[in-house]
Amino acid sequence: MRPDYAAILETIHAEVQPLIGQGELAGYIPELAKVPIERFGMAVYRLDGTVHSIGDAAARFSLQSVTKLFALALAFSREGDAIWSRVGREPSGNPFNSLVQLEYERGIPRNPFINAGALVITDILTSRFVQADLAVLQFMQMLSNEPGIDFDQAVARSERATAHRNSAMAHFMKGFGNLHNDVDRVIDNYCRQCSITMSCVELARAGSFLAQHGTVPWSGVKVLERSPAKRLNALMLTCGTYDAAGDFAYRVGLPAKSGVGGGILAVVPGEATVAVWSPGLDANGNSLVGTYALERFTDLTAQSIF
Numbered sequence: 001m002r003p004d005y006a007a008i009l010e011t012i013h014a015e016v017q018p019l020i021g022q023g024e025l026a027g028y029i030p031e032l033a034k035v036p037i038e039r040f041g042m043a044v045y046r047l048d049g050t051v052h053s054i055g056d057a058a059a060r061f062s063l064q065s066v067t068k069l070f071a072l073a074l075a076f077s078r079e080g081d082a083i084w085s086r087v088g089r090e091p092s093g094n095p096f097n098s099l100v101q102l103e104y105e106r107g108i109p110r111n112p113f114i115n116a117g118a119l120v121i122t123d124i125l126t127s128r129f130v131q132a133d134l135a136v137l138q139f140m141q142m143l144s145n146e147p148g149i150d151f152d153q154a155v156a157r158s159e160r161a162t163a164h165r166n167s168a169m170a171h172f173m174k175g176f177g178n179l180h181n182d183v184d185r186v187i188d189n190y191c192r193q194c195s196i197t198m199s200c201v202e203l204a205r206a207g208s209f210l211a212q213h214g215t216v217p218w219s220g221v222k223v224l225e226r227s228p229a230k231r232l233n234a235l236m237l238t239c240g241t242y243d244a245a246g247d248f249a250y251r252v253g254l255p256a257k258s259g260v261g262g263g264i265l266a267v268v269p270g271e272a273t274v275a276v277w278s279p280g281l282d283a284n285g286n287s288l289v290g291t292y293a294l295e296r297f298t299d300l301t302a303q304s305i306f
């Protein structure tokens, strides 16, 4: 029997109220520290096109690392398995911006969702496209059917001005020969990509190809073949929430990708995508309320992959 999504979202909205305001904003990007911490939105996009949403689900927010999923899908669709010679597929067990592993793994990042791995993906896109940042933006506009999706210039500038760790990682990888373009150009593209804003409703729609074996349900466009789509979901499950991926799988049980803007996109294979946003982060940089909301979603709908 199909769950009553509207009623379940109402229940979740009520249940998260006591938690709203908890966690920390991503203040290391100064512009993100200005976002009101009490915002909460959630949207379910079913593969038949039905949308259910609650709270601030129509408000656009900074996607940050959620864009790593789309950048990877774009790179994977163009370069195929060649990307795996430059980035691994194992959970890192370290924070998303950690430098330590890069040293003993000789400049090959553990996976494409930690910052170092995402920088390699951005480097691949920088080689492939005249303007890699625009290529990712246009890809996401196409997937969401929203030509108005854009960069947030203030957030991009704010991250660029404070991108010391990411620049260090990029230089380090260049030292190992695993970054082919100019470091500043890669960091520019990366910061602009991270600044893209979307609402929960738009994000859930944009990710829907992941719930349907790589094919966009509403347009029929094949973004990825079945097998790479399966692999992307596997990476989301094992690496999409950084060193909390084990706990996230235990609590939520869905492939998902988070970002320090407080957004999380989760996939219910064959059924729906769920996007949630609440900017207060837990110690691992995942939305505290968003993770709880998804945990309740899979409990109440009995829809997880386990």
Ligand code: GLN
Pocket (backbone or CB within 6 Å): 063, 064, 065, 066, 096, 097, 115, 159, 166, 194, 258, 259, 260, 261, 285
């Ligand atoms: N732009 C952010 C950074 O590089 C993205 C990190 C994240 O969302 N986890 O620090």
